[in-house]
Amino acid sequence: MSLMRQYKFEIGCLVALVLAFTMTQMGLNRFVFFAGFAVLQYAMIATAWNILGGYAGYINFGTAGFLGIGSYTAIALINYSDASIVEQIIAGGVVAGLLGLGIGYFTLRLKGVYFAIATLALAIVVETIVNNWDFVGGAAGVSILPARNPELLGVLVVHKKLGVFSNYKEFLFFLMAALTIMSVWIARTIEKGKLGRGLNAIKDNEEAAECMGVPTLKLKLITTTISGGLMGMAGAVFPSYLTFVDPPTAFNLEFAVNSLAMPMIGGTFTWLGPILGAVLLGTVQQVAIVTISSELNLLILGLLLVIFVIAAPHGFLGWFMKKNKR
Amino acid sequence: MSEVLLNIENVTKTFGGFTALSKVSAAVKKGERFGLIGPNGSGKTTLINCISGMLQNNGGSIIFDGKDLKGLQPHQRTKRGIARTFQIPRPFHSMTVIQNLQIPLEFVSSSGTSQKNISEEAMSILEVMSMEDKAHHETSGLTQIELRKLELARAIAVKPKLLVSDEAMAGLTGNEVDEVLEILVKLNEDGMTIIMIEHIMRAVMQFSHRIICLDAGQKIADGLPEVIVKDPAVERAYLGV
Numbered sequence: 244m245s246l247m248r249q250y251k252f253e254i255g256c257l258v259a260l261v262l263a264f265t266m267t268q269m270g271l272n273r274f275v276f277f278a279g280f281a282v283l284q285y286a287m288i289a290t291a292w293n294i295l296g297g298y299a300g301y302i303n304f305g306t307a308g309f310l311g312i313g314s315y316t317a318i319a320l321i322n323y324s325d326a327s328i329v330e331q332i333i334a335g336g337v338v339a340g341l342l343g344l345g346i347g348y349f350t351l352r353l354k355g356v357y358f359a360i361a362t363l364a365l366a367i368v369v370e371t372i373v374n375n376w377d378f379v380g381g382a383a384g385v386s387i388l389p390a391r392n393p394e395l396l397g398v399l400v401v402h403k404k405l406g407v408f409s410n411y412k413e414f415l416f417f418l419m420a421a422l423t424i425m426s427v428w429i430a431r432t433i434e435k436g437k438l439g440r441g442l443n444a445i446k447d448n449e450e451a452a453e454c455m456g457v458p459t460l461k462l463k464l465i466t467t468t469i470s471g472g473l474m475g476m477a478g479a480v481f482p483s484y485l486t487f488v489d490p491p492t493a494f495n496l497e498f499a500v501n502s503l504a505m506p507m508i509g510g511t512f513t514w515l516g517p518i519l520g521a522v523l524l525g526t527v528q529q530v531a532i533v534t535i536s537s538e539l540n541l542l543i544l545g546l547l548l549v550i551f552v553i554a555a556p557h558g559f560l561g562w563f564m565k566k567n568k569r
Numbered sequence: 570m571s572e573v574l575l576n577i578e579n580v581t582k583t584f585g586g587f588t589a590l591s592k593v594s595a596a597v598k599k600g601e602r603f604g605l606i607g608p609n610g611s612g613k614t615t616l617i618n619c620i621s622g623m624l625q626n627n628g629g630s631i632i633f634d635g636k637d638l639k640g641l642q643p644h645q646r647t648k649r650g651i652a653r654t655f656q657i658p659r660p661f662h663s664m665t666v667i668q669n670l671q672i673p674l675e676f677v678s679s680s681g682t683s684q685k686n687i688s689e690e691a692m693s694i695l696e697v698m699s700m701e702d703k704a705h706h707e708t709s710g711l712t713q714i715e716l717r718k719l720e721l722a723r724a725i726a727v728k729p730k731l732l733v734s735d736e737a738m739a740g741l742t743g744n745e746v747d748e749v750l751e752i753l754v755k756l757n758e759d760g761m762t763i764i765m766i767e768h769i770m771r772a773v774m775q776f777s778h779r780i781i782c783l784d785a786g787q788k789i790a791d792g793l794p795e796v797i798v799k800d801p802a803v804e805r806a807y808l809g810v
Contacts (some may be wrong), residue, residue: 245598252796258713269729344674400574421667437676440671440672440675441672441676442669443661443663443664444661444664444672446663447660447661447662447663448659448660448662449657450623450643450655450659451655451660451661451723452672453642453643453644454621454623454643454644454647454652454653454655455644455647455672455673455676455677455723455726456644456648456672456673456676456677456727457644457672457676458642458644458645458676459644460642512663
């Protein structure tokens with residue numbers, strides 16, 4: 244029993260993964276997986292954002308840049324060879340992680356809003372490069388045809404009758420669920436460990452942290468690399484999911500806004516916050532797109548953000564914990 | 570006692586055209602209680618920023634424990650045994666008092682040991698400060714003296730060879746000054762070398778074995794407290810006569 248309590252989180256991860264897999268085997272409407280993918284992807288992006296933004300207090304406005312570079316790494320790989328989706332994800336993660344490391348090195352001496360502006364600029368720079376790079380479709384965008392009857396390690400993954408998954412949307416949904424669970428596990432490991440405590444000290448007072456022996460630059464570089472890498476992995480799945488990608492889609496500012504709004508609404512101080520925010524906000528947005536209008540969801544996002552900043556500055560979890568304390 | 574722990578040689582620091590420190594030299598001996606005084610803007614904090622690594626000096630050298638500190642980041646200097654407090658307390662405000670101490674313990678002095686050991690260490694430091702009852706309080710509820718003591722406790726948690734105390738007593742009452750002085754004297758008796766920057770003359774005179782006085786970035790006096798207090802240059806710097 245105590246063993247179960249000790250590994251409560253790990254067991255929860257496993258249950259979630261099994262649940263996601265079971266869902267794909269129930270023959271549900273495809274829209275469930277289409278919308279579910281979007282919510283899961285946001286949960287992953289928000290979790291990745293929160294590792295840097297929530298734990299270390301460095302606000303990254305360049306989410307779209309990391310996501311886009313992940314997408315376009317996957318596209319370049321597809322155009323260059325017939326790489327499998329797993330290879331695309333790894334490549335997207337590595338390239339975006341390296342970008343994170345580089346950006347971290349050049350901009351982490353900037354603090355507060357200056358860092359935020361620099362990351363916003365990064366997204367625009369990367370988008371401009373992709374706009375002018377014909378190999379990946381340039382400004383016109385590029386269509387991706389998912390491989391027919393793909394196999395992974397000799398297992399037929401997607402096939403109407405014989406595959407593990409009967410269609411691509413179900414497969415991608417499961418893949419995204421696995422990636423999201425992995426990200427949450429990484430975020431939680433950081434949060435509970437020495438790295439997380441160091442980042443917290445940086446958030447509270449960077450100079451004091453440095454003088455207390457915290458190697459601030461090193462910790463920040465590790466963090467930008469992990470955060471960027473995870474965003475890139477989330478982005479690498481994007482081309483297969485959308486089947487058509489152009490720069491305005493892959494580098495949409497909406498990603499930047501959502502990735503920071505979700506942790507803030509959920510609560511930035513713990514791994515649960517971004518998930519809560521993503522599920523809450525992501526679901527509201529997906530429902531709003533279908534029932535009201537696809538443009539209105541940004542207005543809803545803005546309104547929710549304003550309400551939370553005023554009424555619950557520490558997010559839903561912060562508000563909840565404060566209420567319980569009383 | 571006679572061995573030099575910190576050797577400051579011709580340290581110069583300029584900010585653009587402004588010279589904050591001009592060829593300042595001083596040697597702090599092992600186990601010494603060293604006072605650093607001077608009027609506002611004389612360069613005291615700039616000097617300790619150069620020692621702790623928050624600023625890099627443009628000229629001269631700082632030798633600590635036989636090794637040049639040039640180019641080392643503050644956290645590397647902390648690991649070599651230099652700890653400092655800040656003039657205005659800078660607690661980690663999202664953490665409790667004990668968690669504040671766990672940061673330096675985990676990253677420097679008790680690095681690699683278990684969390685249980687680290688909290689025990691932190692608790693024993695709080696006992697030295699007689700703050701053990703505040704261990705699990707938020708830092709936002711602390712009084713001025715408690716914040717000052719937390720600042721000191723966090724520096725001590727590094728287990729430094731050299732403690733640089735930057736106005737640890739500013740804004741405290743007479744009794745509180747005595748309380749902090751007592752802690753510092755005890756730490757020194759246990760072998761810690763201490764540099765004290767202070768405006769409260771009574772405290773710095775009573776505490777220091779030796780004092781140097783800075784004025785406009787230059788060292789104008791260096792000697793025993795009773796000599797310094799009568800030094801005409803020091804009087805001129807403070808009173809402007």
